[in-house]
Amino acid sequence: MTTHFVGDTAVLTGRSLRHILRSPDTIITTAVMPIAFLLLFVFVFGGAIDTGDVPYVNYLLPGILLITIASGIAYTSYRLFLDLQTGIFERFQSMPIARSSVLWAHVLTSLVANFISLAVVMVVALVIGFRSGAGVLAWLAVVAILALFTLALTWLAVIAGLSAKSVDGASAFSYPLIFLPFISSAFVPTDSMPGPVRWFAENQPVTSIVNSIRHLLMEQSVGIDLWIALAWCGGILVVAFILAMVVYRRRIS
Amino acid sequence: MTTATAPAIHITGLEKSYKKLHVLRGVDLDVERGTIVALLGSNGAGKTTIIKALSTLLTTDAGSASVNGFDVKADAADVRESISLTGQFAAVDEILTGRENLVLIARLRHQADPGTIADDLLERFSLTDAGKRRVATYSGGMRRRLDIAMSLIGHPSVIFLDEPTTGLDPEARIEVWNSVKELAAGGTTVLLTTQYLEEAEHLADRIAILHEGRIIVNGTLAELKELLPPAKVEYIEKQPTLEDVFFALVGRKEAK
Numbered sequence: 121m122t123t124h125f126v127g128d129t130a131v132l133t134g135r136s137l138r139h140i141l142r143s144p145d146t147i148i149t150t151a152v153m154p155i156a157f158l159l160l161f162v163f164v165f166g167g168a169i170d171t172g173d174v175p176y177v178n179y180l181l182p183g184i185l186l187i188t189i190a191s192g193i194a195y196t197s198y199r200l201f202l203d204l205q206t207g208i209f210e211r212f213q214s215m216p217i218a219r220s221s222v223l224w225a226h227v228l229t230s231l232v233a234n235f236i237s238l239a240v241v242m243v244v245a246l247v248i249g250f251r252s253g254a255g256v257l258a259w260l261a262v263v264a265i266l267a268l269f270t271l272a273l274t275w276l277a278v279i280a281g282l283s284a285k286s287v288d289g290a291s292a293f294s295y296p297l298i299f300l301p302f303i304s305s306a307f308v309p310t311d312s313m314p315g316p317v318r319w320f321a322e323n324q325p326v327t328s329i330v331n332s333i334r335h336l337l338m339e340q341s342v343g344i345d346l347w348i349a350l351a352w353c354g355g356i357l358v359v360a361f362i363l364a365m366v367v368y369r370r371r372i373s
Numbered sequence: 374m375t376t377a378t379a380p381a382i383h384i385t386g387l388e389k390s391y392k393k394l395h396v397l398r399g400v401d402l403d404v405e406r407g408t409i410v411a412l413l414g415s416n417g418a419g420k421t422t423i424i425k426a427l428s429t430l431l432t433t434d435a436g437s438a439s440v441n442g443f444d445v446k447a448d449a450a451d452v453r454e455s456i457s458l459t460g461q462f463a464a465v466d467e468i469l470t471g472r473e474n475l476v477l478i479a480r481l482r483h484q485a486d487p488g489t490i491a492d493d494l495l496e497r498f499s500l501t502d503a504g505k506r507r508v509a510t511y512s513g514g515m516r517r518r519l520d521i522a523m524s525l526i527g528h529p530s531v532i533f534l535d536e537p538t539t540g541l542d543p544e545a546r547i548e549v550w551n552s553v554k555e556l557a558a559g560g561t562t563v564l565l566t567t568q569y570l571e572e573a574e575h576l577a578d579r580i581a582i583l584h585e586g587r588i589i590v591n592g593t594l595a596e597l598k599e600l601l602p603p604a605k606v607e608y609i610e611k612q613p614t615l616e617d618v619f620f621a622l623v624g625r626k627e628a629k
Contacts, residue, residue, distance in 0.1 A: 124483065127483070128481060131477065131480045131481055132481075135466065135469070135477055138468070138469065138473070139468045142468050142507075143468070206462065206464055206465075206466075206467070207460040207461070207462045207463075207464035208464045208465070208466060210425075210428075210430055210458065210460055210464065211458060211460060211464040211523075212481070213429075213430060214428040214429065214430060214453060214456065214457075214458040215453055215457075215478075215481055215482065216450065216453045216454040216482065216483075216527075217453075217481050372430065373431060373432045
């Protein structure tokens with residue numbers, strides 16, 4: 121079974137990457153909304169938001185990157201759901217392949233697709249004035265955090281894709297995830313928020329992740345935020361993975 | 374592989390319930406190697422459930438089933454090595470081209486030369502010209518042909534066809550029938566489900582009727598006919614069937 125895992129995963133990943141190549145609109149639509157938010161906040165609302173001596177675009181970008189990922193992973197559940205509906209999932213499962221590679225291919229494709237969308241958003245950010253003096257190590261750390269966040273959310277998307285009853289249901293789960301950065305330190309500093317909202321904002325995963333990325337890019341010391349961020353991402357990843365496997369086992373037996 | 378003489382499919386006392394719905398209530402069925410067996414039954418009789426159990430896609434509650442001598446529970450990986458499933462809906466990748474679909478399956482079956490296999494099959498199923506086009510542009514019949522072509526890759530000894538002609542027009546149905554006959558001629562065992570009595574009559578060496586969760590009859594067409602009182606001889610004017618009319622007008626591919 122496991123002898124073919126790498127090869128089968130590579131073949132199936134190639135298949136879904138080809139899907140993306142043939143419908144690049146999935147990359148565009150993933151990137152459009154975050155870019156709209158970016159422009160809206162930088163040029164319309166940003167002037168009224170006090171972020172000290174940090175330019176607002178620099179302040180905002182980490183949150184925008186997370187929104188990009190949150191909207192990108194909906195396509196993973198969508199693609200998985202379509203595979204189940206068309207019966208090609210069952211065809212793969214009835215073949216002499218490493219069966220779990222069907223899921224892993226979708227997960228790897230999600231990583232690639234999201235990083236392409238992230239690159240598109242980054243280019244727009246650079247055009248409108250985002251600058252960072254961060255070194256290679258700091259950038260690598262940012263990429264690693266984003267990859268971990270993508271993986272964690274992708275496994276959530278796998279659960280949604282495997283258990284959805286309709287196309288809409290397969291992608292609806294991502295709406296709250298897209299909304300989460302709004303109640304965090306992503307757009308405005310949390311100290312302006314009223315008590316309970318502020319408490320929620322400061323203790324939900326997005327704030328620690330946003331703060332870590334922001335500090336890394338602004339060449340500031342990251343401190344405890346990084347560990348909290350990693351704990352959140354790792355925790356969500358492990359729980360989502362286990363749940364996805366439970367749903368998957370139920371689905372194939 | 375100690376099983377050269379064992380039946381290709383051997384099912385005893387197979388039971389399966391979905392919640393309260395008792396779909397299979399003790400199915401017994403043997404399929405000899407190299408034969409085409411049609412599993413007949415009305416909608417919801419459990420035909421697809423049997424196919425899924427044999428394809429290791431669901432676990433049953435009681436009884437046992439083996440394919441090519443391998444138990445579907447204990448030796449699921451060996452079973453998957455021996456079979457191909459063509460599901461109820463042509464399970465093809467619409468975004469890929471016909472050729473890419475074939476290459477994909479050949480790679481997943483770990484074949485040595487996926488490109489040549491794909492080209493050979495495209496030719497055999499008259500899809501060479503369509504091979505470069507995306508499957509989304511194919512007609513229902515072309516999809517089914519591609520679907521069946523995909524099932525042949527890696528020469529599985531047993532092929533399951535779940536309602537292979539549902540939703541196809543008469544011409545496409547005959548194309549599929551011809552493909553199935555070709556398969557069996559090559560020594561492949563075929564278990565197909567159908568709701569069309571005519572299809573079973575036309576294709577199958579043996580016919581098994583699934584009713585209320587059990588196989589109630591299993592035999593050749595001649596044997597099944599003997600179950601009824603002998604035919605009375607009556608003289609009636611032979612009217613052409615609608616199918617005769619259709620093919621006379623369209624003027625193509627007479628069914629044999």
